[in-house]
Amino acid sequence: MSDSFHEPEWFREGIRHIWLPYTQMQNSPLPQAVKAVQGSRIILEDGRELIDGVASWWTACHGYNHPHIKEAVAAQLDKMPHVMLAGLSNEPAFTLATRLAALTPGDLNRVFISESGSVSVEIALKLAVQYWLNRGRPERQKIIAFKNGYHGDTIGTMAIGDSENIMHSPFAGLMHHQQILDIPADEKTRQDVELFLEYNAGECAAVVLEPLVQGAGGMIFHDTETVKFINDTCKKHDLLLILDEIMVGFGRLGSMFACQQADVVPDILTLSKSLTGGTMALAATVASDRIFEAFLSDDIEDCFMHGPTYTGNALACAAANASLDLFETEPRLEQVQNIAAKLKAELVPCRSIKGVVDVRTMGALGVVELDDMGDVDDMYWIRKKFVEEGCWVRPFGNIVYLMPPFVISDEELSTLTDTVVKIVGEWSDRKPS
Ligand SMILES: Cc1ncc(COP(=O)(O)O)c(C=O)c1O
Structure with missing residues (x-):
C-alpha cells in the first residue's frame, strides 16, 4: 500500500497484517x-x-459516542455481555424483540436476531424457503430480486444481488442461480414481471427488494408506486415479500421505515446498520404472524433451523434498545x-x-x-x-x-x-x- 504519514505504532504494525475490505492491498492508498x-x-x-x-x-x-448508548452498553457490560440464546434468555434481547414488533408496521411480530445485515437477509431467504416447505410446497425455492440490488456479501445474498457488480462477479460460480429482473418502475418492466410470474411463480418462494432506494448498487431511486406494484404482484401470485431495509430503515428516508411511505407491510423485514446507532454489530429479521405460524407443529423438523452463536447478544441488544430510546426522546x-x-x-x-x-x-x-x-x-x-x-x-x-x-x-x-x-x-x- 502507498502513501505515508507519521503513523502510530499500532498502525505501522497492523497494516502489515490486517486484510482490509474491498481493498487492493498492493497499491490502494493507506486508510x-x-x-x-x-x-x-x-x-x-x-x-x-x-x-x-x-x-x-x-x-x-x-452521531458518535452518544452518552445514552454508551451508558446503556457500560451498564449491560457490568451485568452480562453475552449469554447463549438457546435454553437461556436475556432481558435486552427479549425487550428488543418486543420493541421492534411494536415499532414495525402491521403484524411483523417475530424477531430473529443475528449479527450482520447479510446474515439477516440469509435468514429471511431461509425462512421463505422453509415456509413453503412446511406448507407442503417444496418446489417453491427460487428467489426473485432486482438488477442493481445489493443485499450483502455472503454467498446466498450475492446470488440475489446484481451479478455484474464488481464486488460479486468473481464468485459467480459459487452461487445458486436466482431470478434477477429489471425493477418494475414503468409499464414495460411491469408487464415483464407479470409475464415472468405467470409462468414461473409456482417455483418461486419470495421477492426481495430494497424499498425506495437501491443502495450499494448505485443509489438508484424508485417511487412508492413501484413498491406498491411489487407488493400487489406478490399478493396476486401468493409470493412472499421480503423488504431489505438494512440501509434505509430507522428514518433515513424520512419515515421510520421506508415501506410505511408506500403503505406496504412485507412478510419479512430485514434491519441492521442504524439498529444499534452505529455502535455494535447487530441485525434483525422480522417476520409476520403468517410466516411464524408456518413453523409451528409437533414436528421438530418444522422449526426454523438457524442459530448464530451470538444471536441475541445482550450487549448489542442493549445498544439497540438505547438507540430506539433516542428515536423516542430526540x-x-x-x-x-x-x-x-x-x-x-x-x-x-x-x-x-x-x-x-x-x-x-x-x-x-x-x-x-x-x-x-x-x-x-x-x-x-x-x-x-x-x-x-x-x-x-x-x-x-x-x-x-x-x-x-x-x-x-x-x-x-x-x-x-x-x-x-x-x-x-x-x-x-x-x-x-
Ligand atoms: C440494503 C443492504 N442489505 C444488506 C447489506 C449487508 O449488510 P452487512 O454489510 O451488515 O452484511 C447492506 C450493506 O450495505 C445493505 O445496504
Whole structure:
C-alpha cells in the first residue's frame, strides 16, 4: 500500500497484517488512522478532524459516542455481555424483540436476531424457503430480486444481488442461480414481471427488494408506486415479500421505515446498520404472524433451523434498545426533514457541472451521479481531495453521496455540500474533454 504519514505504532504494525475490505492491498492508498469519534466528527491520529458524510457505512444515525448508548452498553457490560440464546434468555434481547414488533408496521411480530445485515437477509431467504416447505410446497425455492440490488456479501445474498457488480462477479460460480429482473418502475418492466410470474411463480418462494432506494448498487431511486406494484404482484401470485431495509430503515428516508411511505407491510423485514446507532454489530429479521405460524407443529423438523452463536447478544441488544430510546426522546425524524431540505437546496449547483448526469435526494441521502468516475486512480484522487478538505465522503463507482448522521449541524452539513460542489467541479475540470 502507498502513501505515508507519521503513523502510530499500532498502525505501522497492523497494516502489515490486517486484510482490509474491498481493498487492493498492493497499491490502494493507506486508510486514515482514526483516534476518536465524536458527534459528526472523525478525529484522526495526526490531529485533523473530518466531518462525516457517510455515518460509518450508514450506521451512526445519532452521531458518535452518544452518552445514552454508551451508558446503556457500560451498564449491560457490568451485568452480562453475552449469554447463549438457546435454553437461556436475556432481558435486552427479549425487550428488543418486543420493541421492534411494536415499532414495525402491521403484524411483523417475530424477531430473529443475528449479527450482520447479510446474515439477516440469509435468514429471511431461509425462512421463505422453509415456509413453503412446511406448507407442503417444496418446489417453491427460487428467489426473485432486482438488477442493481445489493443485499450483502455472503454467498446466498450475492446470488440475489446484481451479478455484474464488481464486488460479486468473481464468485459467480459459487452461487445458486436466482431470478434477477429489471425493477418494475414503468409499464414495460411491469408487464415483464407479470409475464415472468405467470409462468414461473409456482417455483418461486419470495421477492426481495430494497424499498425506495437501491443502495450499494448505485443509489438508484424508485417511487412508492413501484413498491406498491411489487407488493400487489406478490399478493396476486401468493409470493412472499421480503423488504431489505438494512440501509434505509430507522428514518433515513424520512419515515421510520421506508415501506410505511408506500403503505406496504412485507412478510419479512430485514434491519441492521442504524439498529444499534452505529455502535455494535447487530441485525434483525422480522417476520409476520403468517410466516411464524408456518413453523409451528409437533414436528421438530418444522422449526426454523438457524442459530448464530451470538444471536441475541445482550450487549448489542442493549445498544439497540438505547438507540430506539433516542428515536423516542430526540427529534430524529425532524432532523432528517431538515437535512433533506438542505441537501436538496445545496446540491443544486452540481447540476450545472459538466460530467454530472444526475443530482437526486431522498430524505437524509444526497446523490451526485457522474457520467464516469474515470479509472480507479480518479476515484482515489477524489477520495483524497475530500480528506484534504476536512470531509469524510467516500464515492464509489460513479456515485458521490452524502448520508450524514442525523445530528449533524447545519454548518457542518453545509461544509459537506459545499465541498461536494467544489470537488466535483475540480473533478470535472480534470476530465479530458
Ligand atoms: C440494503 C443492504 N442489505 C444488506 C447489506 C449487508 O449488510 P452487512 O454489510 O451488515 O452484511 C447492506 C450493506 O450495505 C445493505 O445496504
